[in-house]
Amino acid sequence: MASEGRIGHIISIEGTVVDIRFHDRVPKAGTRLLAGHDDGIVIEATNFPYPGIVRGIVFNPTSELCLGMSVHDTGAPLQVPVGRALLGRMVDIYGNAIDGEGPLFSGQHRPIFGHPVPLSERRVEAEVFETGIKAVDLLSPIERGGKAGLFGGAGVGKTVLITEFIHNMVAEYEGVSLFCGIGERSREAEELYREMRDAGVLDRVVMVFGQMNETPGVRFRVGHAALTMAEYFRDAMSRDVLVLIDNIYRFVQAGSEVSGLMGRMPSRVGYQPSLATELAGLEERICSTASGSMTSIQAVYVPADDFTDPAATHTFSHLSASIALSRKRASQGLYPAVDPLKSFSALLTPSGVGERHHRIASETRRVLAEYENMKDIIAMLGIDELSETDRATVATARRLERFLTQPFFTTERFTGHDGRLVPLDETLTSCERILSGEFSDRPEGDFYMIGSVQEIGNGTKTRQHDAA
Numbered sequence: 001m002a003s004e005g006r007i008g009h010i011i012s013i014e015g016t017v018v019d020i021r022f023h024d025r026v027p028k029a030g031t032r033l034l035a036g037h038d039d040g041i042v043i044e045a046t047n048f049p050y051p052g053i054v055r056g057i058v059f060n061p062t063s064e065l066c067l068g069m070s071v072h073d074t075g076a077p078l079q080v081p082v083g084r085a086l087l088g089r090m091v092d093i094y095g096n097a098i099d100g101e102g103p104l105f106s107g108q109h110r111p112i113f114g115h116p117v118p119l120s121e122r123r124v125e126a127e128v129f130e131t132g133i134k135a136v137d138l139l140s141p142i143e144r145g146g147k148a149g150l151f152g153g154a155g156v157g158k159t160v161l162i163t164e165f166i167h168n169m170v171a172e173y174e175g176v177s178l179f180c181g182i183g184e185r186s187r188e189a190e191e192l193y194r195e196m197r198d199a200g201v202l203d204r205v206v207m208v209f210g211q212m213n214e215t216p217g218v219r220f221r222v223g224h225a226a227l228t229m230a231e232y233f234r235d236a237m238s239r240d241v242l243v244l245i246d247n248i249y250r251f252v253q254a255g256s257e258v259s260g261l262m263g264r265m266p267s268r269v270g271y272q273p274s275l276a277t278e279l280a281g282l283e284e285r286i287c288s289t290a291s292g293s294m295t296s297i298q299a300v301y302v303p304a305d306d307f308t309d310p311a312a313t314h315t316f317s318h319l320s321a322s323i324a325l326s327r328k329r330a331s332q333g334l335y336p337a338v339d340p341l342k343s344f345s346a347l348l349t350p351s352g353v354g355e356r357h358h359r360i361a362s363e364t365r366r367v368l369a370e371y372e373n374m375k376d377i378i379a380m381l382g383i384d385e386l387s388e389t390d391r392a393t394v395a396t397a398r399r400l401e402r403f404l405t406q407p408f409f410t411t412e413r414f415t416g417h418d419g420r421l422v423p424l425d426e427t428l429t430s431c432e433r434i435l436s437g438e439f440s441d442r443p444e445g446d447f448y449m450i451g452s453v454q455e456i457g458n459g460t461k462t463r464q465h466d467a468a
């Protein structure tokens, strides 16, 4: 309970922002303040507009909130439970169980604001983290201990792809997987939980949610709460951690809402002036140390498909791999809609992935880029006007384009295609064989929604489907 003299009173309420007058010492920024019946209203002290006045974000506003209400200073930031008790559980920003499986018993709690790891203690591993998804493993390999982003506008398949990553990676991964849902639909959270439970991997997964029906304060801080739990697994329990975030843009958006409520002037494209600092504060916590690695995959919503949007560009700068999803490919049914020419990975160098992988990825990109450049000519003059070499390039590119589609396990229900997990080596061999022209006599439809090219030869492919 708060000590005497550390009690304030609410003097103004603006939506989810309140001003509180403290008669004695004011609490520090980041402190958790409590108000209302049973201290049920949580407020975070954020800034200090006037002497003796604290402006705070209310996490759970209720009709109970009123002027003059007393507020207790707890003297500490919001804390969340950490440790083994979280495994297999779905929790909210406070660490309360929301999976209907009873309360969570964890003796340990940690403040949600961690200290960044010093540069000298950070560790970088140049090792590919295989996902079993051909387009990703080949063109934008994810680095173990790195940060990867899935960029795309509305409805191009970010959530489906991140769910497939979880499906393919969690079962194989020896470490702990932590999923953090920020500002997305609650239905998706429920589906994900059910899928994890049915797949029998729940005991290695922690899920933390602050979804779109929650206040901006919750959506703004839930990422920090989740990283506190992840850091504990890495530092105190020496475990490798896989952090999956859907959607980091909603964190930026919540920051912008909070900034507006705080009365700060908006900056570029209406975003908060502190966008870069806030994003860095979250992203810089995701790193590997000697005690364990922390790999992260983050979905990034790109507003109006504009990749120059400040939220997208600032997020780009933190990542070691970025997988760009294209609306054009999605509209052609070429799922996953990974844009081979816009996706990149810092690992895709001869020393990072090996000579062979680098050569095949570069050759695939070159062929697809040449095809892209020829598309206008083909549209105007027809393919017959091209030289024989160019026609061969187009034929190979169209086969590669279709080969890079893949049926997912998580979409089996509505696509009717059985999911495939393709090991990296099979992807490389398949691409090598397509590039060599070995399959130039096969119809393009044979390459659509398959695993490796072996399926073409042995007749596994039963559905002939030409996408475009």
Ligand SMILES: Nc1ncnc2c1ncn2[C@@H]1O[C@H](COP(=O)(O)OP(=O)(O)OP(=O)(O)O)[C@@H](O)[C@H]1O
Binding pocket: 152, 153, 154, 155, 156, 157, 158, 159, 160, 161, 301, 335, 336, 408, 411, 415
């Ligand atoms: N790999 C896939 N195979 C088949 N269909 C897909 C695939 N990926 C996405 N889709 C289709 O696209 C729809 C939207 O996908 P998803 O919800 O993942 O998009 P999103 O980018 O997360 O959208 P939002 O930004 O609205 O959350 C899916 O419901 C599905 O119909």
